[in-house]
Amino acid sequence: MTTGWAGDPHLVHAVGRGLRSTPAAVAVVTPEGGMTAAAESDHRSTFEIGSISKALTGMLYRDAVERGLVAPTTVLRDLLTLEEHAGIGSVSLESLATHRSGLPGLPPGMHPLRRTLGLWVSGENPYGDSLAELLDQARDVRVGAPRPRYSNLGFQLLGHAVAAAAGSSYAQLLRDVLGPGFSTPASRQDLGPADLTGSDRLGRPMHAWVGEAVAPAGGVRATIGTMRGFLQALLDGTPPGMSALDPVVDFAPRVGIGAGWITLEHHGRTITWHNGSTGGFSSWIGLDRAAGTGVVVLAAVHRSVDRQGFRLLEEFVASGVAQSPPVDDRPGG
Template sequence: MKVLALLSGLITALLALFIAPTPPTLGPWTTGDPALAERVRQAAGAKGYRGLSVAVIDDGRITHAGVGDGGGPDPRPVGPETAYELGSISKATTGMLLADLAADGLSPDTPLRELLPRVKFSDPAVGAITLAELSSHRSGLPRLRMTPMTFARSYVATLTGGDPYGAQGPQSVLDDLAAVSAQERGPVRGTVRYSNLGAAVLGLALAEHAGTDYESLLRARILTPLGMDSTVVLAPQDPLPAGHATGQDENGRPMDPWRDHGSAGAGGAVWSTSGDIAKLVKAVMDGTAPGADAATPRFTEKPDRRIGYGWFTTRHGERDITWHNGATGGFSTYAAFDRASGRGVVVMGNTSKPVQGIGLRLLGVGTPGGDEGPPVQSLAFALLFSFAGLGLLVSAFRNPTLDRLSVTGRFLWAVLFLWLAYGTGGWSFVPPLVWALGAGVLAAGAAAALTRWRAMPVSGGPLTWRSWPGPALPAVLLIAFGLATAL
């Protein structure tokens, strides 16, 4: 039994190496300014990024560089025209819409109920939230309205790389707003509490005020005046922009684009380029952009960080950096500037690894070598979930009273956790060999258990309905996740 288990484990571990997680790395391609490209590589570090499109603004002059590629079936070098999912940088442009409309007479203290009279608020206090409170995350609204269905969708998306929101339109966002209860609101209105729901609602409320939809308002007020022709809000059936980058997570899994166009004001379904966002940053920095006053800090979140309408300003030593970042399933973005020095930066990456650290280093804040260490959760998933089969291996050798149902249950749970480790482990920091070894441990345990299979009873006790959940539950989860991945 020991020899069979050892051979099975070794062969499986070797085969698993061919399908183990493969964290993205920056390829050799370089476009744009060579000196800037080299600085980007030094700032990014070794793993976790696939293609970075970067712009640096220095005293009004914009310099571009691209390193790596856009991924997908036909990978190409990235540059200032490569489209990326923008994510939450849209919250900054939504804040600029508020500032621009305020200059035309719309009061930032206007309550929601005046602009959205058709919404039937479950909690009347939600209707009293002002536009300024929404834009500065002081509304008390939750980050997202979490129901059992949205939680399940989000969890499945984490495992499968799918879109956690689906084609959520404006009405879905307004329905979530109407359903927010007093218990779901924050304990202290006026305290900064980051809310995607609040930013999405702000975009819809401003569009309602203007008598149009959010994309049309954004294009008329911000994009067209600044010549940002490559920035788009995609409807569910719209094709992705030509020449777009393909998103991946930090482990190299392809990620579906997010289609929640109803949340465009918060970053849903918005695509842009580093070239376009560099125009935005330059114009905000020099004060010529419509609604540029949105970047003025107005409210304090904590001693070193304040917020205006959408834009954050953080103190780094003696320097104030005004910024916003973005993160979707397979993309990370960052736009920032230091008005005092006249320097700004835009960084776009087509993996889920944050790019904020790269941007700060290019501004002279922070040190080279990649972003900080991984979340403890990612390390735990990689190191613990990979070896879930260890329990089956030990039981196969040490437990004299094994039964078939318990062995099947332990095997299926171990397979499920090995799958979880593959998708959620921190493989940019933990060698993928660890995952392959975990697969080998599971195979060794299964082989050892199979040598005793004929002698095992079906169940360790009387066969009742209580005997079946152990193997049935992981089987159902594996089937469900498999179907979700296939679809």
């Protein structure tokens, strides 16, 4: 076994061949069952899942559409206080969900360069705004051409708009629809002893990415147990908003996007996935839906775990590939 890791022996052995980030935790679900392994963390430890939050928000949006609370053509000014701002107020929810809204990654009004400098120099949280502050920053945003462009701002607005349509806060809607295991701390005072402190590549502790505004795009926390249960539900097809995983447009050549979720071909298999990165955490979730297999990787360090996630998924799929032959359902294929 690999020093520092504990859990299912098969998974500990697989993880040890490539994942050195700690504290960390991994979950795998296959048709035969699920398994977890962790290092310097346990079942109570919560990790920032970063932009995997967008995948959750996409599901909340699709669930709201299916319940008739919103339509894909619903625009932001119908749900948020952006009535006097024709540009951003006229952006549709569907365009936000597929990163085709024409919005920038962040609003200029939040001074992203200054905040990024504070992040890398002092480990500060660049996303501590309230919803009211976010809306104030968003009002003067110029909307560009509706082309694929990854936007944190877009998913922040999408999540809060869907919550407004449901008569709820984003934090409450997330718990109500996808389960109580997901948390969205609005301030550092909301953190407890189980909330891990992340670090940068040099091992320096980083401030937690907390804030009401950022929650739908990158402010969700979860334990590996919550993520394993979520992964199992996704493979079973049982959570609300499952259509978010189905690609509807191209995001890049041979890469499709549903509502937040990305789909691509990896070594001949169709993979549905998302990753996440904050100042002190990295995360990855991926599913081979045809094989009924999925992987989650969470790490309390700012170092990409994408390669490890894809590798683990490929290895566990390969062990049962005879039962689940690959299918060619790539977007545009």
